[in-house]
Amino acid sequence: MKEIFEDTATAFALKTDSELERAYFLFKLIANEPLVKIGTAVTNFAIKAHLPVEKLIRASVFDHFCGGVNEEECLVVADKMFKKGVSTILDYSVEGQEVENQLDSCYEKALKTLDFIKENAAIPFIVFKPTGFGRFKLYQKITEGQSLNKDEKEEWARVVNRYDKVCKKAHDLEVSILIDGEESWMQGAADKLVEAMMRKYNQKKAIVFNTLQTYRWDRLDYLKRLHKDAIENNYFIGMKVVRGAYMEKENDRAEEKGYPSPICASKKDTDENFDNVVAYMVDNLDTMSLFAGTHNEISSYRLMEQMEAGNIQHNDPRIWFGQLYGMSDHISFNLAKEGYNVAKYLPFGPVKDVMPYLIRRAEENTSVAGQTSRELTLLKKERKRRKI
Numbered sequence: 597m598k599e600i601f602e603d604t605a606t607a608f609a610l611k612t613d614s615e616l617e618r619a620y621f622l623f624k625l626i627a628n629e630p631l632v633k634i635g636t637a638v639t640n641f642a643i644k645a646h647l648p649v650e651k652l653i654r655a656s657v658f659d660h661f662c663g664g665v666n667e668e669e670c671l672v673v674a675d676k677m678f679k680k681g682v683s684t685i686l687d688y689s690v691e692g693q694e695v696e697n698q699l700d701s702c703y704e705k706a707l708k709t710l711d712f713i714k715e716n717a718a719i720p721f722i723v724f725k726p727t728g729f730g731r732f733k734l735y736q737k738i739t740e741g742q743s744l745n746k747d748e749k750e751e752w753a754r755v756v757n758r759y760d761k762v763c764k765k766a767h768d769l770e771v772s773i774l775i776d777g778e779e780s781w782m783q784g785a786a787d788k789l790v791e792a793m794m795r796k797y798n799q800k801k802a803i804v805f806n807t808l809q810t811y812r813w814d815r816l817d818y819l820k821r822l823h824k825d826a827i828e829n830n831y832f833i834g835m836k837v838v839r840g841a842y843m844e845k846e847n848d849r850a851e852e853k854g855y856p857s858p859i860c861a862s863k864k865d866t867d868e869n870f871d872n873v874v875a876y877m878v879d880n881l882d883t884m885s886l887f888a889g890t891h892n893e894i895s896s897y898r899l900m901e902q903m904e905a906g907n908i909q910h911n912d913p914r915i916w917f918g919q920l921y922g923m924s925d926h927i928s929f930n931l932a933k934e935g936y937n938v939a940k941y942l943p944f945g946p947v948k949d950v951m952p953y954l955i956r957r958a959e960e961n962t963s964v965a966g967q968t969s970r971e972l973t974l975l976k977k978e979r980k981r982r983k984i
Contacts (some may be wrong), residue, residue: 600930601893604978607926610676614983619922619977627968639951650947653919657954661922663942667712670944673921681932682940685721685774685918688711689811689943689953694731696754696760702728702756714769721939724762726786730755732778739784760791761803764885767797774836774887777807780846780858780933791822795831802834802885802914809840810870812858819873826883829874836887836918837873839866871898878902878915885914887939891924891967896931912933922966926974 607615625696632799637655663670667686674684688705705976706724713719726735732750734920737744744752749968766773775790777783808815819835826833843859850857860866874895896917901916902908916937919928932938943953 600934601896601926602752603930603933604926604974604981605614606933607929607974608978609680609929611925613982616975616982617984618656620972620979622657623971623975625966627972631705639955653947653954658950661920661923661943662950663944665946666944667709670942673942674716674718677940680929682928682938683717683721684719684942685723685939686719687723687941687943688728689945689950690815696751699729699731699755699758703762706762710762710765710769710771713771714719719770721772721774722766723776723941725776726778726782726789729758729762732782735778735782735785738788739782751777759793761966763793763797767803769871770803772803772805772834774805776836777838779810779842779849780812781849786819791825794833795829798828798832800832802832805834805836805885805887807836807838807843808873809838810873811840811846811860811866812845813860813865813869814858816869816873816876819876820963823880823883833884834887835877835884836889837870837877838889839870839892845891855977867892867895871895872898875902878906881908881912881914885916887916887918889918889941891919891927893927896927900931900936911937913937923971 611619619682637678639649663673663684663686670684670686674686677684686709688702688709702724703870706722706728709722713722734744734748734755737748738752754941763773775786778786787806792808794802808819810816819833822833840859846859847857850859860869869891870892872889874886875898877884878899888895890896899915899917903910903912908915914973916939917927917931918941919925921940921942928938928940
């Protein structure tokens with residue numbers, strides 16, 4: 597298969613010269629791990645101290661990785677990308693809420709976003725995080741099999757209601773909904789809840805998508821058990837497949853608590869697990885829809901080759917490729933040019949509330965070997981092509 601990901605003219609077609617320079621500058625900074633740590637600490641302090649740094653953040657890292665502070669600003673970005681064949685997943689990137697009014701606010705934002713994007717072909721997905729709709733400690737308690745007291749039972753009923761109302765509305769509007777994965781010690785409760793939503797709303801096709809983090813070695817077995825249940829109960833599985841975002845926390849907690857780590861022993865094992873999960877889903881498209889969330893070129897090529905081997909059309913609605921906005925444009929836009937279904941996660945929200953997401957992006961880029969250097973190599977290539 598030809599090396600389609602080398603085409604930087606297609607990859608960066610939407611970037612002006614100044615935006616290309618900003619991207620180059622940002623990834624140069626992100627490549628410096630000590631600088632990322634210092635910058636993260638200073639930014640956190642500045643926001644907590646209410647120092648006037650929002651304009652600086654907005655003009656640099658925020659505008660590179662986010663669509664805007666609200667849906668209207670995102671629409672401008674989504675329309676531009678859609679003209680190049682890349683769809684949008686609106687992601688209200690506020691997470692880890694702890695009190696009821698914050699959780700209700702995230703839930704209401706999801707309903708509002710569904711209304712905002714209905715019948716907009718450029719935005720076929722929305723997404724939310726479990727901890728946007730419920731308290732982390734509550735998920736954890738249920739995952740660990742602890743008994744809930746009366747107040748906690750009522751609280752959990754409200755969490756279930758938030759999921760149900762949003763999934764029902766997505767089903768009624770025929771908009772797919774991606775539910776992100778989080779830490780393993782709370783994920784069990786989230787999985788059970790998403791499974792219940794799939795049984796209820798995925799009767800005709802996959803509307804509700806859970807997330808499989810394949811740096812966890814148990815996820816293929818989990819998928820096979822779910823597949824058996826889906827066949828027995830006549831519903832479709834929707835699954836976003838990713839490598840995962842909490843590896844250091846997972847390993848540290850496992851060591852601290854003295855239990856075997858849920859994380860694969862090596863990067864190679866994780867890559868193989870990701871590819872095996874994707875292959876299993878492609879082999880079972882009669883009951884599954886796959887959203888392959890990856891910035892890995894080899895995994896992307898493998899999925900393309902498997903589709904070709906199975907005579908699966910590039911635009912088969914049961915297979916999507918996904919990347920984050922501001923990253924891996926060489927994958928997203930070149931896949932779209934070849935006719936594949938591609939969508940970008942487009943985060944939005946108030947600058948201070950989205951900072952945890954942005955900080956995680958910066959930290960992930962420094963920790964993933966080769967990711968930042970690959971971005972820089974491609975940006976250099978495009979700067980040279982444009983003679984900047």
